[in-house]
Amino acid sequence: MSPVTTGFSHGNRGVGIRNHQLILPSVVCSTHVARRIAEAVKGVTFAHQHGCGIIGEDVAGIDNFFIQLADHPNVNSVLVIALGCETIQGQELAAKLLQSNESTQYRIIQESGGVEGTVAAGVKAAGELNDAYPATSTEIQHLRVGIDLARPVKELVALEKLLHDAGYEVITSQSEFSSAESFTRLAQEKAHIIVSFPDDSQPASGFPLIPVINVASSGFLHQAITGDFDIQESNLIAEILPLIAQVAAGSQTVAERNKSGEIRAPRVVRSV
Amino acid sequence: MSSELRAFKRDNGQWGLRNHVLILPLHSALSATARAIADGSHGAVAISHDWSGEIDNDLPRIIFTFSGYAANPNNFAVVFLTVGSDNESEIIASAQALGLKRFTNVALPEIGSMEGLRVKAIEIANQYCADAAQEKRVPAPWSALVLGLECGGSDALSGITANPALGVASDRLVELGATSVLGETTEILGAEHLLAARAIDPEVGKRIVAMVSRYEASINYEGIDIRGAQPSRGNIEGGLSTLEEKSLGAAKKAGNAPLTGVLEFGERPKTSGLYFMDTPGHDIEQLAGFGAGHINIVVFTSGRGTPTGSAIMPTIKVSTNTPMYEAIPDLIDLDAGTIADGIETLAQVGDRIFNEILAVANGQETKAELGGHHEFSLSRMYKTTVETTERFINAH
Numbered sequence: 331m332s333p334v335t336t337g338f339s340h341g342n343r344g345v346g347i348r349n350h351q352l353i354l355p356s357v358v359c360s361t362h363v364a365r366r367i368a369e370a371v372k373g374v375t376f377a378h379q380h381g382c383g384i385i386g387e388d389v390a391g392i393d394n395f396f397i398q399l400a401d402h403p404n405v406n407s408v409l410v411i412a413l414g415c416e417t418i419q420g421q422e423l424a425a426k427l428l429q430s431n432e433s434t435q436y437r438i439i440q441e442s443g444g445v446e447g448t449v450a451a452g453v454k455a456a457g458e459l460n461d462a463y464p465a466t467s468t469e470i471q472h473l474r475v476g477i478d479l480a481r482p483v484k485e486l487v488a489l490e491k492l493l494h495d496a497g498y499e500v501i502t503s504q505s506e507f508s509s510a511e512s513f514t515r516l517a518q519e520k521a522h523i524i525v526s527f528p529d530d531s532q533p534a535s536g537f538p539l540i541p542v543i544n545v546a547s548s549g550f551l552h553q554a555i556t557g558d559f560d561i562q563e564s565n566l567i568a569e570i571l572p573l574i575a576q577v578a579a580g581s582q583t584v585a586e587r588n589k590s591g592e593i594r595a596p597r598v599v600r601s602v
Numbered sequence: 603m604s605s606e607l608r609a610f611k612r613d614n615g616q617w618g619l620r621n622h623v624l625i626l627p628l629h630s631a632l633s634a635t636a637r638a639i640a641d642g643s644h645g646a647v648a649i650s651h652d653w654s655g656e657i658d659n660d661l662p663r664i665i666f667t668f669s670g671y672a673a674n675p676n677n678f679a680v681v682f683l684t685v686g687s688d689n690e691s692e693i694i695a696s697a698q699a700l701g702l703k704r705f706t707n708v709a710l711p712e713i714g715s716m717e718g719l720r721v722k723a724i725e726i727a728n729q730y731c732a733d734a735a736q737e738k739r740v741p742a743p744w745s746a747l748v749l750g751l752e753c754g755g756s757d758a759l760s761g762i763t764a765n766p767a768l769g770v771a772s773d774r775l776v777e778l779g780a781t782s783v784l785g786e787t788t789e790i791l792g793a794e795h796l797l798a799a800r801a802i803d804p805e806v807g808k809r810i811v812a813m814v815s816r817y818e819a820s821i822n823y824e825g826i827d828i829r830g831a832q833p834s835r836g837n838i839e840g841g842l843s844t845l846e847e848k849s850l851g852a853a854k855k856a857g858n859a860p861l862t863g864v865l866e867f868g869e870r871p872k873t874s875g876l877y878f879m880d881t882p883g884h885d886i887e888q889l890a891g892f893g894a895g896h897i898n899i900v901v902f903t904s905g906r907g908t909p910t911g912s913a914i915m916p917t918i919k920v921s922t923n924t925p926m927y928e929a930i931p932d933l934i935d936l937d938a939g940t941i942a943d944g945i946e947t948l949a950q951v952g953d954r955i956f957n958e959i960l961a962v963a964n965g966q967e968t969k970a971e972l973g974g975h976h977e978f979s980l981s982r983m984y985k986t987t988v989e990t991t992e993r994f995i996n997a998h
Contacts, residue, residue: 379979383884415836444930
């Protein structure tokens, strides 16, 4: 049993610790419009460079990447913003999302009167989704904690045991250098919260849908920017459990406050 | 010799058609802060991207893109945001080698926090904005104008209306002594022989044919036939049937001028004349290549319509058909659909495009500039996946 944590019931997406409305641009060309809508409705969005100019395995790969983000338990509803002529067709993406979650809508720039027309239509659609799917509190049975391991951590085993004994599910993802790849994997595995150990040369970073707790190493860069981190590695074992409990209960991480969180979907073929 | 063109003369002899203060984050984690800095400043612009300093096969291309983009003559000054890596230092040094003179590197480890970085960079950006406001446009030769030619969301009218009309304007500019650069290798597959036949010498002709073969090979290497993936679904809905048909129409943007030379992605043209640059058809990556190649103004023809713009290059959008122009008026600057409707001739629309290029070059803002469209994408040649390992520990 996890410690009792209150979360939000999100239908087939599961129970989340955030109640995000995702404004999902299906192509790089619609990211600016998506941002304007998200700012107006206090939704979550992110810039990316995908959705068009892709071929081969990447078409399904990027499609699945978007689907997995949209199906994340921290998401309440999804508004897809499409351009209209891109490879990843917004209405088809929305149709796939609708198969598992009714709380999905889409708008297409080329069919909604351009930028201003789409911003207006998108703000209206986002409002309709919020009205139809209000936040519903419920208890989280299995809080899933992702560990992003981009540097060696001496107390990893102790940390995993601590979290496990506290009743959490734990997924550890090891990456070579940048935490971005691990964040993607952990999002796909539906981690509610991420404890990130960035490489010594990397700053703290975030992910749009998931609170990321950044743990500072004793290295030069991390010690120069301690304010961007949530916790020092030297205090890890003593402080991590109460910190996770606070963040799960709604307290924002530094990365959430800074709104940092560019995402990079994995690609296997060059763009065309 | 004299033209009606007025531009900003840079210390290095290049000419800018805009006077931007660019906030350039050299790490993805600084992208959100870069946007906040631009929003909080008196007119600076920012780009965001997804590069976290990865050291892989694409690193030289990424360094080349950022350094060229920073040194684009449309930038009055650049505020680099860095985390203190060697590759960031190399980007800044390369930008200096390309002629960038006025810049500040705001380094996160020296400032101590993201919030401190934001405050400090706004202060610096505002000083640059104040200095930029003192700069005056002066009469410039036509060679100051470096035009990029691009199309996206093509339809059956692209090769009949907007593209050949743009070709008329491009030819006129080249004849006057300007530079015009056709991009998008995807868009000339099957039409490369026509461009090769116009090359100023056989070597340039051979290079463009080789560039297209190289491009096809880089796709075929992955076991994919590009000719099976193009035209795109949006193109087919717009009435195009084959890649060759699309390419023949796309190449018309470059008019009939002789082909002076061939450029690698992000390479700067050294002389006036018509050039071809090897870029992907992905509109935003292609614009990044143009920016890195010191192009200072772009005309973008579209059959389906797009909001796309650039942080640093004014991007004039021309519709191929009137219904689209009327349906999404805030995305499109000019309509070339009048040719299909018999209202105007190709020459008349060519004139309108020429006049619009001149007006925008002299400071008139495009729809994309007014809307604040600052899309940016890095162009990568290699896969971005790296090996990760993971393990699960399930709760009781």
